Amino acid sequence: MAWISMRAGVCKILATPSGATAVSKPFLQINLKGVFPLQAACISGSVLRDKNKVRPAPFPYKTKRKLDPELPAAARSFDEKSFCIEPNHEFAASFQILKYQLRYSKYIDALAHLLNTGQGVVLERCVYSDFVFLETMHKAGYISKGAHSVYYDIYNNTIDELMKPHLVIYLDIPVPLVQQRIKDRNIPHEVNSKVFTSQYLSDMEYFYKQRYLKEIGTHSELLIYDWSSYGDVEVVIEDIERINFDKFNKYDTKMDDWKLPCEWDWNTARMLYTNDKDILMYSFLIPRFDVPELVLDAYDAHKFRKxxxxxxxxxxxxxxxxxxxxxxxxxxxxxxxxxxxx
Incomplete structure (x- = not known):
């Protein structure tokens, strides 16, 4: 079974049985041709459709932000489009913390799927690379020192509960080409944003290469490609197939999270990610009230809940x-x- 964390692609989890080339190749074809995409920080509706009847979509007001005019200013929605338009907004910090929380939730789901089915999972980015965005935003002045501290309090309290990926694929694209592809994609809030400057993207590239890849490389296998002119997906798949994930013994640091000593430890891990996701998510409840932009006052909180x-x-x-x-x-x-x- 293989676990792959990818930098470029679409925000999806795909379960593919080991060796399922017919399925995995089209998926990689789609993902590896993605252009450094941005993702929306949205929370799905809380009501599921009945299987036997047609009914209105679950709370369309969430996705359409129709509740924002009624909500207090400090409790309104803020997503990547909002960040691109107004990166200095006080919500930038809580937005990035929410992105980490959403990636954490998805990672738990992926671990549960892998341990219950034995099928590999492909993810676009993951919790382990999320700090790259936080550090880039902090260096650009979009996130305060206090919010930066809160993020790492949460990060350090949650990250050790997970199991690192087996494989990370990094698609390297020069900063000028990233900017050109943003223009070619022609999404108004991205093209007109003051965020994606050469300095901002260069800082992001630095944190990816000098911190994330060096840190994750001590545990996971790395495949790095120059994707300036895209690349040959067949070559990527062949490189993945050549990796022997079982070659590491108990004395190797790589794959250390996946060297559980006995069957009962595997059972415990499977039950944790399958049945106790809520307990893991409670780890985000860090009592930090010293950063004003992350705290909703009692009046606004009451109005929001109502x-x-x-x-x-x-x-x-x-x-x-x-x-x-x-x-x-x-x-x-x-x-x-x-x-x-x-």
Missing amino acids: IWHNAPGMKYDKEFNPDMGDTNLLFKTKKIDHRSSS
Whole structure:
């Protein structure tokens, strides 16, 4: 089984059985031709559709930000588009912490899938490279020293609970070419943003190469390619197939997270990522109230909760909300979703 963390591609998890070349090659073809894409920090709706009937989409106000006019200014949404438009906004720090939290949640899901099925997982970026964005934003002055400290308090309290990837693929693109591809893609908030300067992207490249790759390389296998003119996906796949992930013994530092001594330890890890995701996510609750831009005052918090939890689909548990078309509520039994990421 192989675990791959990739820098460029789309935000998806793909499970591919070992040796499933027919499936893995098209996926890599799509991902390796991605252009340093940005991703939206969105939280999915809390209400799932009934399988046997058509009903409104789960709380469309979340994705459309229609609640923002009603919410206090300090509780409104802030995503990558907002960051590109106004990088000096006070929400920049909480935005990046949320991105780390979302990547952490997805990584747990991927670990659970791998340990339950034995299938490899391909991820675009992961929790281990998230600090690159934090450091780049901090150096550019978009994140304060206090918020920087809070991030690392959270990072250090959470990261050791996970298992590092087997393989990291890094697609190297020169900064001028990255800027050109941003222009070619012609997404208005990216093209017109003052964020993606040569200095900002050069700093990001530095933190990738001088910190992330050096640190993750002590544990994981690395494949680095010059992707200026894209590359041959067949060559990448052949390089992956040549790697022997079983060659490392107990004295090697590489793959150390995957050298559990006995079957019961593997069972414990599988149960942790499958059943105790909520416990792992509680590790984000660090009591730091000394950074104003990360703290919502009591009045705003009360107003936010009142509006948020009375919006369509949010008042009751999923599939128990009349305003979403749910019926037969009196006699309906609750289905517990252990893999919910909410």
